[in-house]
Amino acid sequence: MKVMKWSVIALAVAAGTSQMALASSQSESEGFVEGSKLNLLNRNFYMNRDFRNGDPDKSYGEEWAHGFIGTFESGFTQGTVGVGFDAIGLLGVKLDNGRGRSEVIGALPYDSDGRARDDYSEFGAAVKLRVSDTVFKYGDQFTALPVFATDDSRLLPEVAEGLLITSNELEGLELNAGRFTALNAQNQSYHDSVGLKEANFIGGSYAFSDELSASLYYSDVEDNFRKYYANASYALPLSDTQSLAFDFNIYDTKSKGSEDSGEVDNIAWSLGATYSIAAHAFTLVHQRVTGDGDYAYGVDGGGTVFLGNSVQRSDFNAEGEKSWQARYDLDMAAYGVPGLSFMTRYVRGTDANVATTNNGKEWERNIEARYVVQDGAAKDLSLRVRQATYRSSDGVYYGSPSIDEVRLIVEYPLSIL
Numbered sequence: 142m143k144v145m146k147w148s149v150i151a152l153a154v155a156a157g158t159s160q161m162a163l164a165s166s167q168s169e170s171e172g173f174v175e176g177s178k179l180n181l182l183n184r185n186f187y188m189n190r191d192f193r194n195g196d197p198d199k200s201y202g203e204e205w206a207h208g209f210i211g212t213f214e215s216g217f218t219q220g221t222v223g224v225g226f227d228a229i230g231l232l233g234v235k236l237d238n239g240r241g242r243s244e245v246i247g248a249l250p251y252d253s254d255g256r257a258r259d260d261y262s263e264f265g266a267a268v269k270l271r272v273s274d275t276v277f278k279y280g281d282q283f284t285a286l287p288v289f290a291t292d293d294s295r296l297l298p299e300v301a302e303g304l305l306i307t308s309n310e311l312e313g314l315e316l317n318a319g320r321f322t323a324l325n326a327q328n329q330s331y332h333d334s335v336g337l338k339e340a341n342f343i344g345g346s347y348a349f350s351d352e353l354s355a356s357l358y359y360s361d362v363e364d365n366f367r368k369y370y371a372n373a374s375y376a377l378p379l380s381d382t383q384s385l386a387f388d389f390n391i392y393d394t395k396s397k398g399s400e401d402s403g404e405v406d407n408i409a410w411s412l413g414a415t416y417s418i419a420a421h422a423f424t425l426v427h428q429r430v431t432g433d434g435d436y437a438y439g440v441d442g443g444g445t446v447f448l449g450n451s452v453q454r455s456d457f458n459a460e461g462e463k464s465w466q467a468r469y470d471l472d473m474a475a476y477g478v479p480g481l482s483f484m485t486r487y488v489r490g491t492d493a494n495v496a497t498t499n500n501g502k503e504w505e506r507n508i509e510a511r512y513v514v515q516d517g518a519a520k521d522l523s524l525r526v527r528q529a530t531y532r533s534s535d536g537v538y539y540g541s542p543s544i545d546e547v548r549l550i551v552e553y554p555l556s557i558l
Contacts (some may be wrong), residue, residue, distance in 0.1 A: 165273040165274050166271065166273070166274045166309075167217060167221070167222075167223045167271045167272060167273055167274070168273075170216065170217045170218070170219045170220075170223050170271075171216050172216050172217075172218065172219055173215050173216050173217065173218050173224070173225060173226075174215070174216065175216055176215065176216015176217060176225075177213070177214065177215045177216050177558055178212075178213070178214045178556070178558055179211070179212075179213045179214075179556075179557040179558035180211070180212050180554060180555065180556055180557065181209060181210070181211045181212075181554070181555045181557060182208075182209075182210040182211075182212075182552060182553075182554045182555075183207070183208075183209060183552065183553040183554075183555070184207070184208040184209075184210060184296060184297075184550065184551070184552050185206075185207050185208075185549075185550070185551040185552075186204075186205070186206055186207070186208060186248060186295065186296045186548070186549075186550055187204070187205040187547075187548070187549040187550075188202075188203070188204055188205075188246050188248060188295075188546070188547065188548045188549075189201070189202065189203040189204075189246075189546070189547050190202045190203075190245050190246060190544060190545070190546045191544065191545045191546070192245070192543070192544055193543035193544070193545060201245075202245035202246045203237075203238065203246070204235075204237075204238050204246040204248045204249050204257065205235075205236040205237040205238065206233055206234060206235050206236050206238075206248055206249055206296050207233070207234050207236060207296075208231070208232065208233045208234075208296040208297050209230070209231070209232040209233075209234075210229075210230075210231055210297065210298065211228075211229070211230035211231070212227070212228070212229055212230075213226075213227060213228040213229075213230075213558075214227050215227065217269075217271045221272070222270055222271070222272055223270065223271040223272075224268070224269070224270055225268070225269045225270075225271070226266065226267070226268055226269070227266065227267045227268075227269060227278070227280070227282070228264070228265070228266045228267075229263075229264065229265040229266070229281055229282070229283075229300060230262075230263075230264050231262060231263040231264070231297045231298075231300070231330075232260065232261075232262045233248075233249065233260060233261050233262070233296050233297050233328075234259070234260045235249055235257050235258065235259050235260065238256075238257040246295075247295055247327065247328050248295040248296040248327070248328055249261070249296070249328055250328050250329055250330065261328075261329075261330040262330055263297075263300060263325065263330045265280065265281025265282075265300055265302070266280050266281060267279060267280025267281055267282050268280055273310060274308065274309045274310050275306065275307070275308040275309070275310060276306070276307045276308075277304070277305075277306050278304070278305050278306075278307075279303070279304045279305075280302065281300050281301070281302050282300070282301060282302075282303075282305060283298055283299075283300065283301070284301055284305065284319070284321075284442065285444070286317055286319075286342065286344070286358065287344075287356065287358055287370045287372065287390075287445065287447040288342045288344065288358045288359070288360035288368055288370050288441065288445060289301070289319060289321060289340055289342055289360060289441050289442050289445060290442040290443075290444030290445045290447075291324070291442050291443070291444060292327055292442060292443025292444040293327075293444070294327070294443070294444075295327040295328065296327065296328070297327055297328075298327060299324060299325060299326060299327050299335075299442065299443055299444075300324075300325045301321050301323065301324045301325075301442065302321060302322060302323035302324075302325075302332075302333070303319060303320050303321030303322050303323070303340075304319055304320050304321070305317070305318075305319040305321075306318045306319065313347055313348040313349070314345060314346075314347045314348075315345055315346050315347075316344075316345040317342070317343070317344055317345055317358075318342065318343045318344075319340075319341070319342050319343075320339065320340070320341050321337065321339070321340045322337065322338070322339050322340075323337060324337040324440070324441075324442065326443075327443070335439070335440055336401075336440060337362070337440050337441070338362075338363040338364055339362070339363040340360060340361070340362045340363070340440075340441050341360065341361045342358060342359060342360035342361070343358070343359055344356065344357050344358025344359060344370070345357065345358075346372075351376075352375060352376050352377065352378075353373075353374070353375050353376075354372075354373075354374050355371070355372060355373045355374070356370075356371065356372045357369075357370070357371050357372075358370040358371075360441060361397075362402075362440060362441050363398060364397070364398035364399040364400070364401050365396065365397070365398065365400070365401050365402045365437070365440050365441070366394050366395060366396045366397055366400075366402055366405060366437055367394070367395055367397055368392055368393065368394045368441075369392070369393040370390070370391070370392050370393075370447070371389075371390075371391050372388070372389065372390050372391075372447070373387075373388075373389045374386070374387065374388045374389070375387045382418060382419045383416075383417065383418045383419075384416075384417045385414070385415070385416050385417075386414070386415045386417070387412070387413070387414050387415075388411075388412070388413045388414075388415075388449065389410070389411070389412050389413075390410060390411050390447050390448055390449065391408065391409070391410035391411075392408065392409045392410070392436060392448075393407075393408050394406075394407055394408075394409070394436060394437055396434070396437070401440070402437040402439070402440060403434055403435075403437060404433065404434055405432075405433060405434030405435065405436075405437045406432050406433045406434065407430055407431060407432030407433055407434055407435075407436060407460065408430070408431050408432055409428070409429070409430045409431075409436035409448060409458060410428065410429060410448075411426055411427065411428035411429075411448045411449035411450055412426070412427055412428075412449070413425065413426040413427075413449040413466075414426075419475055420471055420472045420473070420474070420475035420476065421469070421470070421471060422468075422469070422470040422471075422472075423468070423469055424466070424467070424468040424469075424470070424486075425465070425466065425467060425468075426449035426450055426465070426466035426468070426488075427449075427463075427464070427465055427466075428448055428449055428450040428457055428462075428463070428464045428465075428466075429462070429463050429464075430458055430459065430460060430461060430462050431461070432460075433460065434460050435458050435459050435460050436448070436456070436458035446458065449466065450464045450465075450466050450488050450490070452466075452486065452488055452505055452507055452529075453505070453507045453527060453529040453546070453548075454505050454507075454529045454531045454544060454546060455488070455490070455503060455505050455531060457488060457490040457503070459490070459493035459494060459495055459501065460493070460494040460495070461492050461493065461494040461499070462490045462491070462492055462493040462494075462501075463490065463491055463492050464488055464489060464490035464491070465488070465489055466486055466487065466488040467486065467487050468484065468485070468486035468487075469484070469485055469486070470482065470483070470484045471483045471484075479515050480512055480513040480514060480515045481510075481511070481512045482510070482511050482512075483509065483510050483511075484507070484508075484509040484510075484511075485506070485507065485508045485509070486506070486507050487504070487505070487506050488504065488505050488506075489502075489503075489504040490502065490503045490504070498534070500534075501533065501534055502533060502534040503531070503532065503533035503534070504531075504532055504533075505529060505530065505531045505532075506529070506530045507527065507528065507529050508527075508528045509525070509526065509527045509528070510525070510526045511523060511524070511525045511526075512524050512525075519553070521553070521554050522551070522552070522553045523550075523551070523552045523553075524550075524551050525548075525549070525550040525551070525552075526547075526548070526549055526550075527546075527547070527548040527549075527550070528545075528546070528547050528548075529544070529545070529546040529547075530544075530545055530546075531543070531544040531545075531546070532544075
């Protein structure tokens with residue numbers, strides 16, 4: 142299977158190369174130093190979680206920390222084959238967390254005495270080669286593919302180690318293939334804290350037009366599962382201020398090997414529709430999981446859940462679960478306050494087959510406000526407030542029927558080079 146995968150991607154790249162225009166990204170390379178970029182993202186992260194009716198010993202968690210996310214990307218050397226180097230530097234510093242606040246947040250690592258560590262850090266590097274419009278990158282990196290996506294929902298992001306091939310030889314077509322052998326969790330600094338053995342994937346996306354795009358991927362995670370993923374997105378302009386957009390996602394997952402993620406053989410899909418008019422957007426989403434087991438992910442990246450009802454607290458991905466979402470977005474730029482936006486949504490799931498029942502029910506409400514400074518010395522500084530209220534009929538997930546959560550996130554990106 143591995144030989145077949147690599148052969149397919151090689152043929153696709155070769156086909157693209159034979160039809161490419163004379164100009165390519167590599168032929169226009171600025172050079173190793175001239176094309177370099179160095180960025181530093183400052184992230185101040187506060188989160189509390191109240192398990193209102195849960196285990197008294199684990200009923201409340203609170204963490205406040207500051208993170209530094211540094212990324213260096215070199216340019217490519219000139220010539221037929223361009224050579225480059227990337228690096229990642231991560232540092233998390235605890236600002237407030239005391240004994241007695243249980244480890245339920247996931248932003249900081251904890252020692253055996255139950256205390257959160259004062260700081261933790263990680264450094265990674267990758268080498269990269271570019272031929273025409275195809276990049277081969279090996280080493281530590283972030284990924285954002287539907288079958289292998291590193292998570293960035295806490296203080297510091299997950300980091301994966303392996304090979305990623307990205308090809309853009311044909312206009313509108315992106316092909317991806319990869320093999321990853323390590324994945325580090327967001328709140329850990331030691332190598333491969335998630336326990337990934339090996340993940341291989343291949344796929345791509347194609348934009349048929351400005352309105353229509355589709356993607357198809359396959360992945361194989363050793364001793365866990367294999368997955369197929371497909372997506373179709375269509376945006377229909379109705380007028381200068383109105384549009385209607387549809388988004389369909391589907392996963393077909395089947396466990397294999399030692400089934401480290403449990404026994405699964407299911408299909409999870411979601412279909413969303415968004416009507417936008419001026420500053421307002423109204424979204425409806427329906428999602429279902431059919432077959433055996435929950436939709437499984439995590440060992441292939443904490444962000445590998447490209448489903449419409451994967452929201453702040455719950456993914457609504459239990460065996461047999463059906464869920465609906467109603468969402469509203471408001472962009473205040475139309476009212477003279479550019480950079481300010483609001484969002485609220487409500488998701489309700491039923492028929493969840495879990496350990497306690499085969500008719501589990503859960504719902505979640507999210508409220509979010511975000512402001513991005515538009516100019517001046519603090520340009521691009523963002524302030525974000527996220528609140529979630531989660532309830533379930535019998536503790537469908539998390540061992541508690543009631544969870545309240547607040548996140549405050551301040552980010553300030555700096556472009557050094």
